[in-house]
Amino acid sequence: xxxxxxxxxxxxxxxxxxxxxxxxxxxxxxxxxxxxxxxxxxxxxxxxxxxxxxxxxxxxxxxxxxxxxxxxxxxxxxxxxxxxxxxxxxxxxxxxxxxxxxxxxxxxxxxxxxxxxxxxxxxxxxxxxxxxxxxxxxxxxxxxxxxxxxxxxxxxxxxxxxxxxxxxxxxxxxxxxxxxxxxxxxxxxxxxxxxxxxxxxxxxxxxxxxxxxxxxxxxxxxxxxxxxxxxxxxxxxxxxxxxxxxxxxxxxxxxxxxxxxxxxxxxxxxxxxxxxxxxxxxxxxxxxxxxxxxxxxxxxxxxxxxxxxxxxxxxxxxxxxxxxxxxxxxxxxxxxxxxxxxxxxxxxxxxxxxxxxx
Numbered sequence: 001x002x003x004x005x006x007x008x009x010x011x012x013x014x015x016x017x018x019x020x021x022x023x024x025x026x027x028x029x030x031x032x033x034x035x036x037x038x039x040x041x042x043x044x045x046x047x048x049x050x051x052x053x054x055x056x057x058x059x060x061x062x063x064x065x066x067x068x069x070x071x072x073x074x075x076x077x078x079x080x081x082x083x084x085x086x087x088x089x090x091x092x093x094x095x096x097x098x099x100x101x102x103x104x105x106x107x108x109x110x111x112x113x114x115x116x117x118x119x120x121x122x123x124x125x126x127x128x129x130x131x132x133x134x135x136x137x138x139x140x141x142x143x144x145x146x147x148x149x150x151x152x153x154x155x156x157x158x159x160x161x162x163x164x165x166x167x168x169x170x171x172x173x174x175x176x177x178x179x180x181x182x183x184x185x186x187x188x189x190x191x192x193x194x195x196x197x198x199x200x201x202x203x204x205x206x207x208x209x210x211x212x213x214x215x216x217x218x219x220x221x222x223x224x225x226x227x228x229x230x231x232x233x234x235x236x237x238x239x240x241x242x243x244x245x246x247x248x249x250x251x252x253x254x255x256x257x258x259x260x261x262x263x264x265x266x267x268x269x270x271x272x273x274x275x276x277x278x279x280x281x282x283x284x285x286x287x288x289x290x291x292x293x294x295x296x297x298x299x300x301x302x303x304x305x306x307x308x309x310x311x312x313x314x315x316x317x318x319x320x321x322x323x324x325x326x327x328x329x330x331x332x333x334x335x336x337x338x339x340x341x342x343x344x345x346x347x348x349x350x351x352x353x354x355x356x357x358x
Contacts, residue, residue, distance in 0.1 A: 001353050003031045004297035007061040007091075009082050010073035011037040011046040014096065017289040018071060019050045026294040028354025036061040058082065062089035068300075069094060071293060072122075076167050080105040083120070087112050092300065094293045095122040097176040098320065099313040101167035106317045110310045119300060120310035124177040125292025127184045128307060128345045129263025134281040135248075135255060136344055138269060139185050144250030147186055150231035152178035152246045152260070155239045161205035163237055169215040170235035171196070171323065174244075174261070176316050179223075179233060181246045181260035186225045188315060188338045193222040193331075194323030199238060221323035226338070233323070263288055295345065298353050307342035315339040 006022070008015055015035075022030045034054040037043040047055045054064070061067060062085055070086040072079060072095040080100045086093045093113070099122065100106040113120040126132065139147065154174040162168050183189070196216035205211045217237035224230050229248075246257040258265030267278040292308045299306040315337045326333040 001029060001298075001301055001355075003029060004300065005031055005033045005066045005068045006071050006293070007034040007036065007064060007067035007069070008032060008046070008052075008071050008073060009036050009058055009061060009086075010075070010078070010096075011035050011039075011042045012073065014289065015046055015073050016049070018073065018293070019046060019052070021288055021290040022293070023050060026290055026354065029294050029297050029350070030290070033066045034061045034064055058085070062086060062091065067091060069293065069297065072096060075162075076101055076172070080109060083109050084112065087116055087118055090116070090118070092119040092296070093121075094296055095120070095313075097123040097313070097316070098167075098172045099317045103318060103321055106314050110314050113310055119296060119306060120313070121292060121296040121299075121306035121308045122313050123292060123308070124180040124260070124316070125295070125308040126177055126260055126263050127180055128291050128295055129258075130281040130347065131258035131262075131264050131267050131278075132181055132184060132260065133345050133347075134267055134278055135181075135257045136184055138255060138267075139248065139250075140344075143253060143269060144248060144255050145252030147227070147229045147248055147250050149229050150182055150186065150246065150248040152182055152231065152233040153244055154178050154233070154235040155241070155243045156237050157239055157241055158237055159204065159206045161207070161209070161211050163217065164203060164205070164211050164213045164215065166214045169217055169219075170237050171216070171219045171221075171320050175233055175235045175320060177260040178244065178246055179316050179319055180312070181257055182223065182231050182233070182248075183312070183315070183339065184341060185248055185255075186229050186231070187227045187341055188225065189223045189319055189335050190226045191224045191332050191334050192319060192322045192326055193333070194326035195220050196324050196327035216324065216327070219323060219327075221319075221326075223319065224332075263291060294350060298350055301353070305342075307345055309339075309342070311337070311339045312342075
């Protein structure tokens with residue numbers, strides 16, 4: 001199968017994980033052909049570190065005919081302008097979360113991709129990993145009975161100043177992983193209620209500077225799913241540690257997923273007769289970031305939608321904004337977008353497309 005040429009835009013903290021996994025696990029389908037960053041020295045650093053053949057400006061990368069997919073790893077403020085520039089250059093895009101800062105940005109990206117016949121996919125793509133795919137299988141097989149409710153907890157102890165800025169915070173930066181996990185298990189959300197607080201109007205950032213907190217950092221949302229269940233999502237910055245988790249409660253069992261911020265990990269099914277553990281089920285558990293890019297490239301070659309689709313990204317974005325809106329107006333808010341659960345992901349199909357390479 002023809003490899004997809006990639007251009008990495010944004011060569012900061014998360015870029016090494018993407019490039020490393022592309023080269024080690026997905027080289028049968030993907031090839032990084034160019035790196036670009038607003039900081040030219042950072043692009044050069046990544047290119048030298050991983051043997052990427054071309055370092056260039058963002059404009060030059062967009063014009064490169066060898067780049068088929070732009071992998072947008074920039075800060076959230078740049079997701080919209082970089083993605084739109086890629087679309088205007090005729091490129092497909094895989095973007096990190098969130099889709100955009102605002103609903104208007106997200107909507108424009110989704111509509112532009114559709115109008116131009118281009119593909120838009122992105123994070124959170126961790127649901128493609130072996131553990132969450134196993135969770136999907138257990139729910140679909142009826143192992144938990146009728147799903148009734150669920151929980152998701154994105155707990156962080158962070159001092160990074162970016163978490164204090166508008167468009168960031170735990171709900172926009174971290175909760176997409178946990179909300180997406182619930183969506184894959186239970187389907188789309190039809191309405192939300194939320195409470196969002198700023199417990200500390202000023203905080204000391206990682207550099208020791210006092211900084212005004214512009215966005216809620218302690219948020220609780222109640223999600224009403226179209227299929228009937230309800231779930232609670234909690235996102236908080238000030239807790240003393242990292243204790244994320246997802247659980248789905250059914251009439252016959254409780255399913256505890258792996259950390260939805262990862263592609264593998266322990267899954268636990270608890271029934272009245274005991275506990276069944278599943279540790280790193282078969283799949284791309286260790287490969288991590290870039291699995292969604294590989295699945296997107298396969299979708300391009302097969303002429304279908306990617307599983308981590310534009311509709312999914314926009315639905316998650318609307319849910320996060322609706323939770324904040326609900327807190328402001330003090331009432332339940334309808335979620336207007338919807339999203340069809342994709343077909344289960346068979347990692348063996350991806351492996352086969354890469355010529356058996358894992």
